[in-house]
Amino acid sequence: EVQLVESGGGLVQPGGSLRLSCSASGITFSTYWMHWVRQAPGKGLVWVTRINGDGKSTNYADSVKGRFTISRDNAKNTLYLQMNSLRAEDTAVYYCAGEFSPGSYYPPAGYFDPWGQGTLVTVSS
Amino acid sequence: DIQMTQSPSSLSASVGDRVTITCRASQTISRNLNWYQQKPGRAPNLLIYTTSSLQSGVPSRFSGSGSGTDFALTIRSLQPEDFATYYCQQSYTTPWTFGQGTKVEIK
Numbered sequence: 001e002v003q004l005v006e007s008g009g010g011l012v013q014p015g016g017s018l019r020l021s022c023s024a025s026g027i028t029f030s031t032y033w034m035h036w037v038r039q040a041p042g043k044g045l046v047w048v049t050r051i052n053g054d055g056k057s058t059n060y061a062d063s064v065k066g067r068f069t070i071s072r073d074n075a076k077n078t079l080y081l082q083m084n085s086l087r088a089e090d091t092a093v094y095y096c097a098g099e100f101s102p103g104s105y106y107p108p109a110g111y112f113d114p115w116g117q118g119t120l121v122t123v124s125s
Numbered sequence: 126d127i128q129m130t131q132s133p134s135s136l137s138a139s140v141g142d143r144v145t146i147t148c149r150a151s152q153t154i155s156r157n158l159n160w161y162q163q164k165p166g167r168a169p170n171l172l173i174y175t176t177s178s179l180q181s182g183v184p185s186r187f188s189g190s191g192s193g194t195d196f197a198l199t200i201r202s203l204q205p206e207d208f209a210t211y212y213c214q215q216s217y218t219t220p221w222t223f224g225q226g227t228k229v230e231i232k
Binding site: 044 | 157159161163167168169170171174175180212214216219220221222223224225226
């Protein structure tokens with residue numbers, strides 16, 4: 001069974017830090033580019049960041065650039081999101097999502113599947 | 126950034142109705158357009174990728190069309206389990222962007 005399971009969410013004060021994890025099973029993890037997508041309470045989906053299969057290439061939304069860092073450990077089938085200098089507007093459910101990439105000679109799929117169940121991050125004093 | 130605009134933002138429909146949701150991109154995205162369904166408290170679920178390809182396991186009453194800047198998701202005969210929020214998403218260029226969502230409610 002394909003499964004992505006996020007953890008690490010919680011309540012943090014403005015300016016604080018948090019590290020999210022996303023553990024994958026049922027997939028060949030290294031063949032997936034991985035993304036974080038967030039959803040503020042009652043709002044829509046917002047793409048945050050992505051990392052390629054070998055962890056050497058990353059992209060970030062402008063709103064988190066310089067504050068968030070995405071990384072992965074393929075030996076542990078785990079994706080991470082280090083979030084620093086957190087702001088109230090970072091409050092959201094954070095989802096990890098996979099994008100299949102068949103190999104170096106082919107582009108990644110371009111769509112998000114599978115998704116984790118999400119973990120809630122609340123930034124508040 | 127490419128802006129994705131969905132219409133309508135919400136709609137009320139009855140079981141058995143044909144429903145169409147549109148999505149417009151602020152610039153051409155070729156056919157790099159995906160659709161997701163999200164139910165309350167749940168993660169999004171991929172329905173349609175690359176404009177018109179049906180994800181495995183998704184009922185055939187769902188279909189997608191379009192190209193360039195204008196796209197549509199059609200539900201041929203709405204079922205009770207289809208009441209949810211639907212999002213389009215472009216994968217033409219980073220940052221990936223989503224539409225604001227269309228909530229489909231029971232009439």
